[in-house]
Amino acid sequence: MKAAVIGTGFMGAVHGQAIQSNGIELLGFAGSSLQKADSLASTFRGAKGFTSIDALLDAQPDVLHVCTPNSTHLQFAKAAIDRGISVIVEKPLATNVEDAQALLEMSASAKVTAVPFVYRYHAMVLELRKRIAENTENNLWLLHGSYLQDWLAASMTTNWRSNSAAGGPTRAFGDIGVHWFDLMEFVTGHRVTKLNALMAKVHKTDTEDGALVTFETDKGAVGSAVISQASAGRSNRLWFSFDGTQESYSFDQENPETGWVGTLGDNKIVRRDPNAQTGLAVRSNSLPAGHPQGYQTCFNDFVSDVYSTHAGAPKSEVMPTFADGLRGAQLADAVLQSVKSKGWVEVGNMPAMVNGK
Ligand SMILES: NC(=O)c1ccc[n+]([C@@H]2O[C@H](COP(=O)([O-])OP(=O)(O)OC[C@H]3O[C@@H](n4cnc5c(N)ncnc54)[C@H](O)[C@@H]3O)[C@@H](O)[C@H]2O)c1
Numbered sequence: 187m188k189a190a191v192i193g194t195g196f197m198g199a200v201h202g203q204a205i206q207s208n209g210i211e212l213l214g215f216a217g218s219s220l221q222k223a224d225s226l227a228s229t230f231r232g233a234k235g236f237t238s239i240d241a242l243l244d245a246q247p248d249v250l251h252v253c254t255p256n257s258t259h260l261q262f263a264k265a266a267i268d269r270g271i272s273v274i275v276e277k278p279l280a281t282n283v284e285d286a287q288a289l290l291e292m293s294a295s296a297k298v299t300a301v302p303f304v305y306r307y308h309a310m311v312l313e314l315r316k317r318i319a320e321n322t323e324n325n326l327w328l329l330h331g332s333y334l335q336d337w338l339a340a341s342m343t344t345n346w347r348s349n350s351a352a353g354g355p356t357r358a359f360g361d362i363g364v365h366w367f368d369l370m371e372f373v374t375g376h377r378v379t380k381l382n383a384l385m386a387k388v389h390k391t392d393t394e395d396g397a398l399v400t401f402e403t404d405k406g407a408v409g410s411a412v413i414s415q416a417s418a419g420r421s422n423r424l425w426f427s428f429d430g431t432q433e434s435y436s437f438d439q440e441n442p443e444t445g446w447v448g449t450l451g452d453n454k455i456v457r458r459d460p461n462a463q464t465g466l467a468v469r470s471n472s473l474p475a476g477h478p479q480g481y482q483t484c485f486n487d488f489v490s491d492v493y494s495t496h497a498g499a500p501k502s503e504v505m506p507t508f509a510d511g512l513r514g515a516q517l518a519d520a521v522l523q524s525v526k527s528k529g530w531v532e533v534g535n536m537p538a539m540v541n542g543k
Contacts, residue, residue, distance in 0.1 A: 187493055190242045192216045192262050193253030194226040197276055201251045202230050203482060204489035216242040217254075239265050248496055249298070252276055255352040256360070260285045263299075264292060272298040272496045274489075278364055278518065279511025281354030283534065286508075286515035293508045298495045300488070301511035303368040305424060306504050307484035309458045309470035310445040314428075314435045315373045316465045317447065324430035329374060329401075329409035331426030333366040339416040341389050350392040357393035359385070359521050363413040364514035366424060368506065370411070371513070373435075374428055376403035378517065380532050383524040388416050399521060442480055466504060 189205040191198050194217035205212045214234040217223045223235030236242040239262055243250065250266040252259055252275045259275050266273040279301050280286040293299035305311060318326065338345065347353040347361055354360045371377055381401040385394035396414035403409065414420070424439035434448040447454045456462075458479075460471035470487055473479050491505040501507075516534040524531040 187211065187248045187496065188213050188246065189249050189251060190214065190216075190236075190245060190247035191251040191253055192239055192242060193251075193276075194218075194222040195253070197253035198226055198251075199229070200482065200485055201253055201274070201489070202226070202233070204485040205251070206230060207486045208490050208493060210489070210493055213245045213247055214242070243269055243271065248272060249274060249492060255346045256281050256354045257352050260289060263289055267292045267296045267299070270295060270297075272296050272492070274300045274302060274492055275508070275511065277301050277303060277368075277511065278354065278360050278514050279508060280515055281360070283512070283515045283519045286512040290508045290512050298492055298501075299508040300492045300495075301506050301508060301514075302485065302488055303365060303372070303506040303510060303514075304481070304484040304488045305365060305369050305439060306372050306506060307470055307487040308437070308439070308442045309463065309467045309479075310437055310442055310456070311369065311373060312465070312467035312470055312504070313456060313458075313463050314437055314445050314447075316467065317433070318374060318428065318435060321430070321433055324432040326374060326376075326405075326428055326430040327407045328429040329370055329376065329403065329407050329426070330411065330429070331366060331370070331424075332412040332414075333362045333424045334412070334417040334420035335362060335415045335422055336418050336420050337415065338389075338395065339418050348391045348393065353393060354518075355393065356385075356397070356518050356522055357391070358395055358413045358415045359383075359397040359399075360393075360518045362415065362424075363397055363399070363411065363521070364518060366411050366413065366426070367517050368510060368514060369424070370409070370426060370428075372506075373426070374403075374407075376405045376407055378402070378533050379404050380530050381517075381520055381524060382530045383521040385521075385525050397521060397525075439481075443478055466502075 215223045216236040227233040227235045249272040252262045383399045395416040427436040436446040459475035520531045520533045
């Protein structure tokens with residue numbers, strides 16, 4: 187199978203590695219200039235630079251990977267889907283609900299459409315998810331955590347994300363808050379029904395540096411999440427604690443080799459270990475215990491799922507799709523509406539499936 191990537195920045199390179207680590211032919215990259223595309227392509231064996239999205243699609247990839255600024259996702263995804271090409275679109279799927287909904291509807295004419303909410307693929311995340319599902323007597327009632335970064339903490343740092351025309355109307359929530367909420371809903375099986383949000387800016391930018399969100403779920407839990415891109419010392423700290431009356435479960439993305447299970451007796455540190463884990467977590471253990479794996483491994487497994495589905499295998503329940511991307515857009519929209527109205531907002535329900543996808 188053949189892959190093509192549009193976007194030559196951080197994500198373009200991560201996708202390139204995931205493609206080649208799965209033994210998929212990487213045709214090459216297109217970016218905002220041929221020089222950038224050539225430069226990234228030169229770091230991958232056999233890959234070349236392309237001048238435009240059309241030139242890239244003319245090379246007939248099985249899957250297009252869209253790794254460009256958020257406001258461009260719709261046009262590039264549509265160009266691929268119009269040719270019947272499967273597509274991975276980076277999160278956030280789109281910068282508003284309408285565009286995300288349109289992409290979900292278009293997805294009916296592509297074999298696979300996926301959005302890399304890749305934290306789902308940490309072996310420890312899958313292990314905790316399994317324990318939560320199995321402990322049916324546990325009343326999981328308090329779902330809380332944070333996703334904190336510091337790369338936009340310095341006042342002089344600029345990035346396309348800080349410009350709402352390129353990044354969308356929410357930055358911290360739209361960029362990383364959607365990851366936290368995707369992970370929370372995926373791991374617990376709860377869905378947020380209503381939320382109340384506050385946003386804060388520490389710099390003079392278009393969009394928020396941080397957001398605080400309290401919420402209720404369809405299974406009667408309450409929760410809160412703190413999101414920030416300006417918290418010194420927090421590089422990429424996605425952390426959660428899902429607390430129940432019998433057991434509580436905690437995970438820190440910066441230390442993904444272990445998880446924490448709290449009980450009313452002894453607490454346990456669970457370590458990633460292919461010999462100790464069962465179920466979906468087994469596949470995500472690509473290395474023996476004590477040999478740390480992490481973010482790139484998650485991407486490799488995600489890309490493996492996308493290409494297997496493209497080749498006709500049944501869709502893995504872990505693989506996030508455009509429906510999950512739309513869910514992120516609905517949550518982001520509810521957060522923006524809540525900030526505007528200074529009150530609680532109902533979150534849009536999932537739309538009907540489109541042609542079974
Ligand atoms: N899933 C994840 O964990 C994760 C992590 C980081 C970023 N992302 C997402 O990936 C996407 C890219 O983010 P990034 O961090 O790689 O950004 P980046 O700034 O590092 O790279 C963006 C690239 O897009 C190219 N580009 C910009 N406009 C273009 C256009 N009109 N046509 C073609 N190329 C264009 C730029 O030249 C650049 O190479 C974003 O949507 C972001 O939200 C996802």
